Amino acid sequence: MRIVERILNGDKRAVARLISMIEDRNRGALKPLSELHARTGNAHIIGITGPPGSGKSTLVDRLVKSYRRQEKTVGIIAVDPTSPFTGGAILGDRIRMGDLSTDQGVFIRSMGTRGHLGGLARTTGEVAKVLDAFGMDKVIIETVGAGQSEVEIASHAQTTVIVEMPGLGDEVQTIKAGIMEIGDIFVVNKADRDGAENTELEFKAMLDLDPEKKEWEPPVLKVIATQTEGIEELREKIEDHLTFLKSSGRLERINAERTKTEFMEILKTNLTNYILERSIDKGKFDELVRQIITRQIDPYSAADELTEAFEIRAGTSNSDDKD
Amino acid sequence: MRIVERILNGDKRAVARLISMIEDRNRGALKPLSELHARTGNAHIIGITGPPGSGKSTLVDRLVKSYRRQEKTVGIIAVDPTSPFTGGAILGDRIRMGDLSTDQGVFIRSMGTRGHLGGLARTTGEVAKVLDAFGMDKVIIETVGAGQSEVEIASHAQTTVIVEMPGLGDEVQTIKAGIMEIGDIFVVNKADRDGAENTELEFKAMLDLDPEKKEWEPPVLKVIATQTEGIEELREKIEDHLTFLKSSGRLERINAERTKTEFMEILKTNLTNYILERSIDKGKFDELVRQIITRQIDPYSAADELTEAFEIRAGTSNSDDKD
Numbered sequence: 035m036r037i038v039e040r041i042l043n044g045d046k047r048a049v050a051r052l053i054s055m056i057e058d059r060n061r062g063a064l065k066p067l068s069e070l071h072a073r074t075g076n077a078h079i080i081g082i083t084g085p086p087g088s089g090k091s092t093l094v095d096r097l098v099k100s101y102r103r104q105e106k107t108v109g110i111i112a113v114d115p116t117s118p119f120t121g122g123a124i125l126g127d128r129i130r131m132g133d134l135s136t137d138q139g140v141f142i143r144s145m146g147t148r149g150h151l152g153g154l155a156r157t158t159g160e161v162a163k164v165l166d167a168f169g170m171d172k173v174i175i176e177t178v179g180a181g182q183s184e185v186e187i188a189s190h191a192q193t194t195v196i197v198e199m200p201g202l203g204d205e206v207q208t209i210k211a212g213i214m215e216i217g218d219i220f221v222v223n224k225a226d227r228d229g230a231e232n233t234e235l236e237f238k239a240m241l242d243l244d245p246e247k248k249e250w251e252p253p254v255l256k257v258i259a260t261q262t263e264g265i266e267e268l269r270e271k272i273e274d275h276l277t278f279l280k281s282s283g284r285l286e287r288i289n290a291e292r293t294k295t296e297f298m299e300i301l302k303t304n305l306t307n308y309i310l311e312r313s314i315d316k317g318k319f320d321e322l323v324r325q326i327i328t329r330q331i332d333p334y335s336a337a338d339e340l341t342e343a344f345e346i347r348a349g350t351s352n353s354d355d356k357d
Numbered sequence: 358m359r360i361v362e363r364i365l366n367g368d369k370r371a372v373a374r375l376i377s378m379i380e381d382r383n384r385g386a387l388k389p390l391s392e393l394h395a396r397t398g399n400a401h402i403i404g405i406t407g408p409p410g411s412g413k414s415t416l417v418d419r420l421v422k423s424y425r426r427q428e429k430t431v432g433i434i435a436v437d438p439t440s441p442f443t444g445g446a447i448l449g450d451r452i453r454m455g456d457l458s459t460d461q462g463v464f465i466r467s468m469g470t471r472g473h474l475g476g477l478a479r480t481t482g483e484v485a486k487v488l489d490a491f492g493m494d495k496v497i498i499e500t501v502g503a504g505q506s507e508v509e510i511a512s513h514a515q516t517t518v519i520v521e522m523p524g525l526g527d528e529v530q531t532i533k534a535g536i537m538e539i540g541d542i543f544v545v546n547k548a549d550r551d552g553a554e555n556t557e558l559e560f561k562a563m564l565d566l567d568p569e570k571k572e573w574e575p576p577v578l579k580v581i582a583t584q585t586e587g588i589e590e591l592r593e594k595i596e597d598h599l600t601f602l603k604s605s606g607r608l609e610r611i612n613a614e615r616t617k618t619e620f621m622e623i624l625k626t627n628l629t630n631y632i633l634e635r636s637i638d639k640g641k642f643d644e645l646v647r648q649i650i651t652r653q654i655d656p657y658s659a660a661d662e663l664t665e666a667f668e669i670r671a672g673t674s675n676s677d678d679k680d
Contacts, residue, residue: 064657071655294646297656302629304660309628323617332394333620334387337627 038069056160070167077166081191083177088199089223093259094176100269107139109165109173159190193275197221200229218275225256361392379483393490400489404514406500411522412546416582417499423592430462432488432496478509516598520544523552537563541598548579
């Protein structure tokens, strides 16, 4: 059976295979992704991000179990941009999710960085689409860390949860400033530790600094994930946010914007491949590289030269076709 | 006076201005960059990377002072991909380098991530070129962290120094595996702490694992940067590596490869801009976005459609020009 049919029939191994193809940037993934597009748009994409040690993994584990009790199916994409390893290699993740991984209503995948970081954001988006088409009600994108890469990866989420823990120092403040604006819900995890109130107040103070009065006021929740305290409330807040997104028309706007961005990215790759494969004069290219190295020409002027040459070539060959 | 002339006349403020333009992706930076290309290729680009807390900043400070005693000029690019702030904002860096920043033979710049991570690697490469053209003998690219982004940024260096400190746990092992292969010199900083020998042995063991017998055997150095111990040896090893690169013909090969990669990147951007600005039918683009959202078409097929449409348009308009 074809991979798309197998995925639509609920075959997890087919899902895993397609994801591996996506990670490897195997062009064979494009056709299945094309075909699955029509089946996407139903999942609620939830981003969960926070620094290492904030207890995100346990939090996600408990949240997923809470969703399962509600009979929602859940896909989990655990992204670690600092890891050169992918899924199979991160044994810890598999073990940690042990009791979930045998549940037919749950699909777990760890992703590191094969290839470029820039690529990871796109790959994550494509994997989320596969899990969406696979019929998962919720797709959780969990990112380790709290830097720019997390912000980019989180840009695929419709609801973004920022997790912190008490007692992180000044260094974190800097990071927070960068990610506060993407948070829809804030969680102070390990709330039984000293300083939980302080962290909560800091979050609230930073939210108050936002001059823009928002339709959605991001709640700050205290959670003790290891004891499953505050998890139900978190799930309810996530659902509240989805309801808000739908009723305000914002979900539609977010989806439209992202579709446009995503399409533009695909179009750029497509055009570049098309041109580089067919229309660039290889001899000319190599000659220009030589001239750049010897400083006879600079790379910007060389690129202009080749771009202009391309225009003529495309035109000429097309006229030829018509004759 | 024009910015390029001011830079070539040793005006640091002009350098700072051009770098800001590069960071802002201001297209006005392209012409100066083009013009400066002919003056590049003389600096030795040194990458220094390692996890937070490994004492990289102090190490770089001492190394720069050592180079200054040799009457070498030094440019420093301090890159922190997790920081949303750029140069001016990271006050700590400025203070830390206080006594260096008044030295005419030293130029310091901190860079965070404005915009995309993928962009940071490219921006860093361009800034290194500016400092090269500015006449710096050595350009040090210092990156915080030890993940994939550092590997990408370090790809601009000709000599890469990996800094570690004693007593980091298993988590670091995973990261090391990803970056060991890019290291030309390994430093165990804070070598007066417990566990320095262990860290040194670990480094050596990992290097021994490398099945490929290399012409250059990466040395492992013990350094106490705060006490300027081992700094002279580090500088000498860096110089040894440069000598090796030159005598083995490897420097030439590295530079040729990078020129090719860089040129390809510039060409891609150029072509994409060219096409998107002039040749794409905006009405058609918007209509396709609408159809993707309503799932009448998938983004991959839509991109193919637009790519094919472009081919015809370019051909037609070109034929018209000729008539």
